[in-house]
Amino acid sequence: MRETNSTEEKVVTRTGAPQYSTAGAPEATVVNHGKRGLAGKLNRLFAAVPRPDGKEYTNEQVAEAVRASKLVKTISQSYIWQLRNGVKDNPTFAHLRGLAAFFEVPVSYFVDDEVADRIDEKLAALRAERERIAELASDSEARLIAMRAGELSPQGRRQVMDLLNVVHELELSKRGGEVPEP
Incomplete structure (x- = not known):
């Protein structure tokens, strides 16, 4: 203080x-x-x-x-x-x-x-x-993914996050981007 x-x-x-x-x-x-x-x-x-x-x-x-x-x-x-x-x-x-x-x-x-x-x-x-963030919020597919993820169990959300992380890392490596540490 x-x-x-x-x-x-x-x-x-x-x-x-x-x-x-x-x-x-x-x-x-x-x-x-x-x-x-x-x-x-x-x-x-x-x-x-x-x-x-x-x-x-x-x-x-x-x-x-x-x-x-x-x-x-x-x-x-x-x-x-x-x-x-x-x-x-x-x-x-x-x-x-x-x-x-x-x-x-x-x-x-x-x-x-x-x-x-x-x-x-x-x-x-x-x-x-x-x-x-505004662009993501206006993307209907991203909103649908978020809404469906909200209906999943905690374990289901973790599995979806794991899958998203794998896809994200793949796309970053294809673009030559740096893969973030987990």
């Missing part, structure tokens, strides 16, 4: 996960002189962190959630639009902190290209996995 000192406060992100931030932080302005600008990073977050229905958050939804977090007194959808379009590129630390909390990334994502690169890689992998 994380200990907090008197200058830290616990905030809750959009998914309810606790995140800690400096309560008495000055309203210092943060300028991003990295190889990628603030607008690009913010737009990547919008694209990579979808709403529960899979669609992209709107500027208004993000502004409302950031205001509700109480990390920022005021932030509007038009200000977020300006940040996303490069019209404004010098937000206050409080604005960055609020946006970071919403998207569940560290504030350093916006100012450190190495941190942004690492997080972007993780977000891309997560997005690919989400798309793979």
Whole structure:
């Protein structure tokens, strides 16, 4: 568990996960002189962190959630639009902190290209996995297999899994893929 000192406060992100931030932080302005600008990073977050229905958050939804977090007194959808379009590129630390909390990334994502690169890689992998799962869920044969497997006894499910593992390993070896350890 994380200990907090008197200058830290616990905030809750959009998914309810606790995140800690400096309560008495000055309203210092943060300028991003990295190889990628603030607008690009913010737009990547919008694209990579979808709403529960899979669609992209709107500027208004993000502004409302950031205001509700109480990390920022005021932030509007038009200000977020300006940040996303490069019209404004010098937000206050409080604005960055609020946006970071919403998207569940560290504030350093916006100012450190190495941190942004690492997080972007993780977000891309997560997005690919989400798309793979959605594709599987829409496949009627895969759903039928899952439904039938759910009706089997535990022993029957183990036998089906063993058979699936054999077929999976065969297909991987045919494609030249690496066969995973059991």
